[in-house]
Amino acid sequence: MKPLIVLLLSFILSTFIIRMIKGEYEFALSARIAMAIMLVFTAIGHFVFTKGMAMMIPDFIPSKESLVYLTGIFEILLAVGLLIPKLKILSGWALILFLLFMLPANIYASINNVNYQEGTFDGHGMMYLWFRIPLQVLFIVWAYMSAIRIPL
Secondary structure, eight states: OHHHHHHHHHHHHHHHHHHHHHSSOOHHHHHHHHHHHHHHHHHHHHHHSHHHHHTTSOTTSSOHHHHHHHHHHHHHHHHHHHHSGGGHHHHHHHHHHHHHHHHHHHHHHHHTTOBTTTTBSOSOTTHHHHHHHHHHHHHHHHHIIIIISOOO
C-alpha cells in the first residue's frame, strides 16, 4: 500500500510542480518522476528489510541476501534511467520485465505468510495477493504508458 501512496502523491506533486515551472502539463514526465520516486522508496526497503525480503525468495535460490541487495540497486538504476530521455524506453522495458520477475517472489511470500518488514512468517498470506497482483499490473501499465508509449 505504501508504494501506491508514494506513487500517487509523487505524481500529483510533480504534475503541479511541472505545470508551475513549464506552464503546461507533462503527464508522462510526471508519471516517470513518480515511478522513479516510488522505485527509490521501494529500493530503500531492500537495504532496511533485507532479512525479510530474503525470506520471500525460495530456498533453492542461492545468495538470497545478495540478490535482495542487487535488486535494490537495480531499482535505483531503473529510477535514474526513467528520468534520462535517451534511456526511458529501455528502462521502461527493463522495469516491466523486473516487475514480472518479482511477481513469483510475491506469490511465494504470500503462500508462506512472509512478513518482510518483521522478518517473520506471520504476514497477510494469500489475501495479500488480492492487492499485490492488481498493484503489479498497475505498475506495469504505468511503466508502459509513461516510458514506452509515445505521449500524445
